[in-house]
Amino acid sequence: MSLASQCDLCSSTDALSTFDVTAEETITVCDTCKGQIENNDTMDVHHWRCLNDSMWSQESGVQIMAWRLLTTLAQKGEGWAQDALDMLYLEDDVLQKAKAGMAQDADDDDDVKHIDSNGAVLEAGDTVILIKDLNVKGGGFTAKRGTAVRNISLVPDNAEHIEGRVSGQQIVILTKFVKKST
Numbered sequence: 001m002s003l004a005s006q007c008d009l010c011s012s013t014d015a016l017s018t019f020d021v022t023a024e025e026t027i028t029v030c031d032t033c034k035g036q037i038e039n040n041d042t043m044d045v046h047h048w049r050c051l052n053d054s055m056w057s058q059e060s061g062v063q064i065m066a067w068r069l070l071t072t073l074a075q076k077g078e079g080w081a082q083d084a085l086d087m088l089y090l091e092d093d094v095l096q097k098a099k100a101g102m103a104q105d106a107d108d109d110d111d112v113k114h115i116d117s118n119g120a121v122l123e124a125g126d127t128v129i130l131i132k133d134l135n136v137k138g139g140g141f142t143a144k145r146g147t148a149v150r151n152i153s154l155v156p157d158n159a160e161h162i163e164g165r166v167s168g169q170q171i172v173i174l175t176k177f178v179k180k181s182t
Contacts, residue, residue: 004028008062009069010050022097025061037065040072045081048073052084060094067098112159120180122162124154128178139169148181149173 006013012030019029019037029037036043048069055066067090073081090098114122117131127150134143149164152173161172 007033008057008059009033009054009065010047011054019065021061021064022101025064025097027059027061027065037069043073043076045073045076045078049080051081055084055088060091060097063088063090063094064098064101067095068102071098071102112154112156114154114159114162114175116178116180117176118179122152122154122175122178122180124152126152127181128152128162128164128173129181130173130177131179132177134173134177136166136169136171139167139171141167143167143171143173149178 004016006028007016007030008027009029010033012032015031016028017031017034018026019034020026032047036047051066051070054062055070057063057066067085067088070081070085070088074085116122116128122128127148130143130145130147130149133145136143143166147166149166151164153163155161155163155172160175162175162178163170163172165171166173
């Protein structure tokens with residue numbers, strides 16, 4: 001593949017090289033883009049505003065890289081990047097390739113987040129309040145709305161479940177039926 005005369009992402013014409021996006025896809029990038037792609041801890045969010053234009057490229061390699069970069073920026077809290085992602089349409093096969101390249105990053109962040117009914121993050125040891133009467137299966141009683149459950153435990157493999165002691169029994173509670181106590 002011949003080297004293009006400008007960066008496929010930011011249109012710079014300085015210090016160009018090829019970059020492997022997938023095993024089949026390569027793009028032309030400048031040193032600035034390449035350095036930030038390879039070490040996204042040093043990302044200059046203002047530099048990447050160029051993705052608002054390059055994400056519309058017809059080249060699937062550019063689309064894949066734009067999607068990955070916008071996803072990373074959106075995860076860092078950049079609202080404009082999320083807005084761009086919401087507008088971006090990729091064919092199913094291109095989207096699968098883009099997601100496959102992000103899989104190693106997802107493995108690093110495999111923490112299950114337990115979220116209460118109001119969207120607050122729950123942590124082990126928190127106190128929660130039941131927001132609904134709950135029939136306790138096998139317990140023979142109903143855990144009443146307003147009951148405080150202290151020192152909860154988080155179920156590591158299921159973000160929807162926590163454990164706590166109610167009426168002297170350890171029970172599993174769905175996070176959608178609790179709110180974090182302040």
